[in-house]
Amino acid sequence: QQPVQSPQAVILREGEDAVINCSSSKALYSVHWYRQKHGEAPVFLMILLKGGEQKGHEKISASFNEKKQQSSLYLTASQLSYSGTYFCGTESRGGADGLTFGKGTHLIIQP
Amino acid sequence: GAVVSQHPSWVICKSGTSVKIECRSLDFQATTMFWYRQFPKQSLMLMATSNEGSKATYEQGVEKDKFLINHASLTLSTLTVTSAHPEDSSFYICSATQANPYNEQFFGPGTRLTVL
Numbered sequence: 001q002q003p004v005q006s007p008q009a010v011i012l013r014e015g016e017d018a019v020i021n022c023s024s025s026k027a028l029y030s031v032h033w034y035r036q037k038h039g040e041a042p043v044f045l046m047i048l049l050k051g052g053e054q055k056g057h058e059k060i061s062a063s064f065n066e067k068k069q070q071s072s073l074y075l076t077a078s079q080l081s082y083s084g085t086y087f088c089g090t091e092s093r094g095g096a097d098g099l100t101f102g103k104g105t106h107l108i109i110q111p
Numbered sequence: 112g113a114v115v116s117q118h119p120s121w122v123i124c125k126s127g128t129s130v131k132i133e134c135r136s137l138d139f140q141a142t143t144m145f146w147y148r149q150f151p152k153q154s155l156m157l158m159a160t161s162n163e164g165s166k167a168t169y170e171q172g173v174e175k176d177k178f179l180i181n182h183a184s185l186t187l188s189t190l191t192v193t194s195a196h197p198e199d200s201s202f203y204i205c206s207a208t209q210a211n212p213y214n215e216q217f218f219g220p221g222t223r224l225t226v227l
Binding site: 006030032034039041042043044047049053055087089091094095096097099100101102103104108 | 226
């Protein structure tokens with residue numbers, strides 16, 4: 001089942017903060033976050049695993065609440081380059097599985 | 112590192128023809144490769160999972176005879192859209208992972224297929 005992302009869209013001024021949420025009705029093994037710009041491939045931002053491990057970019061932070069099957073992506077001091085569509089992708093079990101993506105959150109950063 | 116390429120980046124073909132799309136991991140050996148499709152302004156939908164030397168695993172609703180996947184080596188997977196029709200027009204994206212220790216997936220730049 002597709003995870004639910006919120007908000008659907010957000011407009012920020014440069015320097016403001018944003019939180020993007022991802023919620024699943026299934027137990028999760030991992031949550032992946034990607035950013036996609038129009039006409040381009042998604043770019044890996046972060047992976048969070050059950051048990052607390054995570055790996056990602058230095059300037060990106062995220063949380064994963066296994067019990068609630070929820071993850072949040074935190075964008076602080078946003079820059080113009082942060083604009084794009086953010087997708088969370090989920091895995092229900094370990095191993096090399098394909099991801100089930102949410103519908104995306106459109107982020108627009110204005111100067 | 113972790114670069115994935117796709118070829119071609121776009122293709123226009125006539126209805127009824129077949130189109131082959133290549134996905135290569137350039138600087139790592141990918142245990143597994145995945146094929147997704149994305150319609151305009153929509154999310155990515157997993158089509159199939161491809162492991163080197165074995166048959167691909169297709170998601171429910173994806174016709175395996177229409178979308179042929181071959182995973183010839185640890186760095187190359189191909190998707191062939193057979194007898195393409197206008198409804199097959201989409202953005203096809205592959206991703207590759209080493210799976211160990213993390214299943215972080217690196218995406219290719221995508222192939223935009225337009226079937227006339």
